[in-house]
Amino acid sequence: MYELYIANKNYSSWSLRPWVLMRELAIPFGEHLLRFGNASTWDRYREVVPSGKVPALVDGATTIWDSLAIAEYLAERHAGVWPAHSSARAWARSAAAEMHSGFGELRNRCSMSCGITVRLHESPPALERDIARLSALWNEGLARFGGPFLAGDAFGAVDAFFAPVAFRVRTYGLLLDETAGQYAARLLNLASMRAWYADALAETFRDVPHEAETLQMGTILSDLRSV
């Protein structure tokens, strides 16, 4: 049985990637949620995962501690993580890697906080460039491989890597073209994404650094989380 370590669902965008991938591919796993800010929990976690970052996947004696590495580990053992066709697979891997190492302004200015909606104080050119690139990339994949997912007819790792972005689109009301907007809505409507969202809304814990970061970037318009 795989054991997946994640952090609070409202905030932890990196955790969402393997979680949604495994849920959509029906790969069973045990879930371990570490609460942000709980120092003793994270100290104990570092004994297993020295990077001290989530997500991490533990498979018996093997620990994999990065979301992209987890996708590759799963791809060695399960069908459907990457597309079967070589050119779709190359595209999907490139797009996931671009998300993994890029979109810095989107990531920093619009940090994931599923349960709220926010009006940004400003939308600088760097953010506009990230959003334009996102739309172009999603449109390219959907047109080239026929949809409804980025690299073809089945949800895979590339979609999992953009799943946190779909929450960001909703939280910050990011303006996408029609095709990209429909794709974001499609992701949000997946059973696994609705389950993650419901869990995020049920969290009563608030992480002070995450909350401060949001307030620095914008004004909270609504907060649907439990109190």
Ligand SMILES: N[C@@H](CCC(=O)N[C@@H](CS)C(=O)NCC(=O)O)C(=O)O
């Ligand atoms: N490259 C890593 C990034 C992981 C990462 O930054 N995780 C954040 C959570 S969303 C974390 O563990 N933060 C805890 C900390 O820095 O103490 C991956 O893709 O798995």
